[in-house]
Amino acid sequence: MPESLYFEYPHYAARRAPELDGHASATSVVVVGAGPVGMALALGLAQRDVPVVVIEPLTTVGYGSRAGSVSRHSIEFLRRLGIADELLDIGLTYSEGWTYFRADEVFHLEIPGDSYDRLPPMLKVQQCYIEAALAAALDKHPLVDLRWGTTLTSLAQIDDTIVIDLSSEDGDYQLSADYVVACDGARSTVRSVLGLELEGVTYPSAFIIADIQFVKESPAGRRVWFDPPWNPGGSVIMHRQPRDIWRFDYQLPRGCSLAEENDRAVITTRIKDHLQWIGFDGDWKLDWTSVYYAHGRRLSNFRHDRLLFAGDAAHLVPIFGVRGLNGGLADVANLAWKLARVVQGRSSDELLDSYATEAQGMADYNIAQADRSTRFMCPRSDGARTLRDAALRLALSNEFVRPLLNPRQSSAVPQYDSPLNATPQAIGCLGAGDVIPDLPLGPPDATPQFVHDYLGDGFTLLHFDDGSADAEVANAEIGSEQVRVARLPVLPTTPAYDRLKPLSGRHFLVRPDTYIVAAWDYPPINDLPEAIRHATATPNHSHD
Numbered sequence: 215m216p217e218s219l220y221f222e223y224p225h226y227a228a229r230r231a232p233e234l235d236g237h238a239s240a241t242s243v244v245v246v247g248a249g250p251v252g253m254a255l256a257l258g259l260a261q262r263d264v265p266v267v268v269i270e271p272l273t274t275v276g277y278g279s280r281a282g283s284v285s286r287h288s289i290e291f292l293r294r295l296g297i298a299d300e301l302l303d304i305g306l307t308y309s310e311g312w313t314y315f316r317a318d319e320v321f322h323l324e325i326p327g328d329s330y331d332r333l334p335p336m337l338k339v340q341q342c343y344i345e346a347a348l349a350a351a352l353d354k355h356p357l358v359d360l361r362w363g364t365t366l367t368s369l370a371q372i373d374d375t376i377v378i379d380l381s382s383e384d385g386d387y388q389l390s391a392d393y394v395v396a397c398d399g400a401r402s403t404v405r406s407v408l409g410l411e412l413e414g415v416t417y418p419s420a421f422i423i424a425d426i427q428f429v430k431e432s433p434a435g436r437r438v439w440f441d442p443p444w445n446p447g448g449s450v451i452m453h454r455q456p457r458d459i460w461r462f463d464y465q466l467p468r469g470c471s472l473a474e475e476n477d478r479a480v481i482t483t484r485i486k487d488h489l490q491w492i493g494f495d496g497d498w499k500l501d502w503t504s505v506y507y508a509h510g511r512r513l514s515n516f517r518h519d520r521l522l523f524a525g526d527a528a529h530l531v532p533i534f535g536v537r538g539l540n541g542g543l544a545d546v547a548n549l550a551w552k553l554a555r556v557v558q559g560r561s562s563d564e565l566l567d568s569y570a571t572e573a574q575g576m577a578d579y580n581i582a583q584a585d586r587s588t589r590f591m592c593p594r595s596d597g598a599r600t601l602r603d604a605a606l607r608l609a610l611s612n613e614f615v616r617p618l619l620n621p622r623q624s625s626a627v628p629q630y631d632s633p634l635n636a637t638p639q640a641i642g643c644l645g646a647g648d649v650i651p652d653l654p655l656g657p658p659d660a661t662p663q664f665v666h667d668y669l670g671d672g673f674t675l676l677h678f679d680d681g682s683a684d685a686e687v688a689n690a691e692i693g694s695e696q697v698r699v700a701r702l703p704v705l706p707t708t709p710a711y712d713r714l715k716p717l718s719g720r721h722f723l724v725r726p727d728t729y730i731v732a733a734w735d736y737p738p739i740n741d742l743p744e745a746i747r748h749a750t751a752t753p754n755h756s757h758d
């Protein structure tokens with residue numbers, strides 16, 4: 215097991231596969247890889263009554279803090295999966311950041327949020343805790359068969375079945391599945407077997423990533439320094455994490471020897487220099503270290519018939535702006551309800567094309583946003599560095615330059631071009647393609663009731679009504695679809711009144727992943743059946 219100063223790596227027993235004893239089995243869905251993305255997908259499928267087999271070579275969770283910043287949109291998804299509370303208990307919340315040019319602050323990041331929000335804009339919690347929470351939830355679920363210590367070595371689609379070759383300590387065997395989702399990370403075996411490559415850019419600068427244990431009371435948040443004296447021309451990011459862990463990401467000078475720099479003694483010296491320079495005194499210990507190159511790459515198509523890709527297997531996004539894990543979780547929040555419907559025969563498999571279209575769009579958006587931050591963090595040429603430093607210098611005394619330094623932290627990517635939307639994008643107000651915000655409905659002194667409390671497992675029609683005092687909920691059968699219908703009050707006493715008032719009188723059809731697919735200013739009695747058929751790609755419905 216990996217060793218850590220703050221996290222006890224669990225050991226998950228690898229069980230002998232029944233197929234090795236002649237019990238041939240076929241399953242609906244195999245998820246390849248029990249990283250956070252694969253496990254979140256498996257839980258999302260199991261919660262929708264889909265049996266799922268998960269394949270994972272390790273017998274513990276992935277090593278190191280890795281993705282440590284979870285966006286509100288991701289926490290909402292983890293909440294629906296039932297594991298947000300324990301992560302909120304462990305994690306540190308933050309909504310701020312500080313950017314320095316040498317010793318001077320040049321930008322103060324404030325991540326939008328309101329005091330009445332149920333969830334923080336960002337939660338700092340090491341990836342190993344997220345994975346451990348997901349693994350514990352999967353372990354309890356009777357529909358999940360998580361095969362630790364098992365590696366996918368090959369796969370092939372034969373007619374409507376995917377046959378998978380697996381290797382385990384007890385021997386090699388095959389499994390067949392109706393659908394396979396590759397969540398096997400940046401070095402995806404599934405991708406290699408299919409001869410697929412991620413397309414895009416790899417940035418030239420290397421970063422050392424290191425966690426130290428250091429007891430230091432200081433607000434959580436993102437701290438960035440450009441051109442610190444101990445790392446001329448370079449940058450360093452520092453984040454406080456739970457359990458007295460501080461995460462460092464510092465840029466290595468171009469042309470330096472990676473072998474020399476990636477040495478614990480050298481890393482210790484660099485961190486010591488930085489802490490001394492910023493006046494952080496005290497004893498600390500080095501924990502996990504790693505080397506990191508930023509990539510902005512994705513597969514050209516996330517769907518290959520019955521094989522789908524999600525998370526790092528599908529796209530790699532630079533870490534600046536925290537879109538790696540958040541982007542992967544957004545993929546599977548999108549995929550879980552769609553794949554469940556297709557497997558259960560409630561939707562045609564055309565719905566999976568919408569997964570590919572939407573997830574590819576999210577990856578493009580995330581890569582483009584992260585690219586701007588990455589080019590700022592590590593300019594590709596001396597000329598670009600001169601320009602960057604000029605902007606930093608200007609920002610010292612000019613307010614208007616400061617937005618250039620905004621790292622654009624991850625948040626929900628709108629789906630305005632989704633093929634599932636039944637009404638056009640609403641300009642200037644909430645509409646199809648937006649996420650329905652989780653606003654509080656009641657007065658501050660009452661037990662808080664939030665919009666998301668009224669969403670069902672399937673589609674929900676929300677009607678915001680300033681004439682009603684209390685929420686009312688009913689279930690309706692629209693065609694073959696069970697739809698939850700909720701009338702929600704818009705009360706002047708709620709702290710979110712400014713944001714709720716413009717919704718008054720509007721009706722929103724909301725998908726299981728909280729995206730709005732249709733919005734109307736009138737009761738959509740006649741429009742609703744077609745909107746639902748369209749959004750669910752129910753059999754015998756064809757998009758025109």
Ligand SMILES: Cc1cc2nc3c(=O)[nH]c(=O)nc-3n(C[C@H](O)[C@H](O)[C@H](O)COP(=O)(O)OP(=O)(O)OC[C@H]3O[C@@H](n4cnc5c(N)ncnc54)[C@H](O)[C@@H]3O)c2cc1C
Pocket residue numbers: 246247248249250251252269270271272276279280281282283341364365366367397398399400401402403404423504505506524525526527533536537538539540542
């Ligand atoms: C050093 C480092 C630092 C990072 N820092 C950040 C950060 O600060 N912020 C951020 O947002 N992101 C960060 N990331 C990225 C983030 O960790 C990933 O985006 C996230 O882990 C993606 O999750 P995933 O489940 O798609 O892939 P992974 O977490 O890579 O999981 C893939 C799983 O597939 C398994 N697997 C591999 N091959 C096979 C096979 N043949 N058969 C079956 N299973 C297989 C692996 O064992 C693994 O468990 C960092 C990554 C690294 C490496």
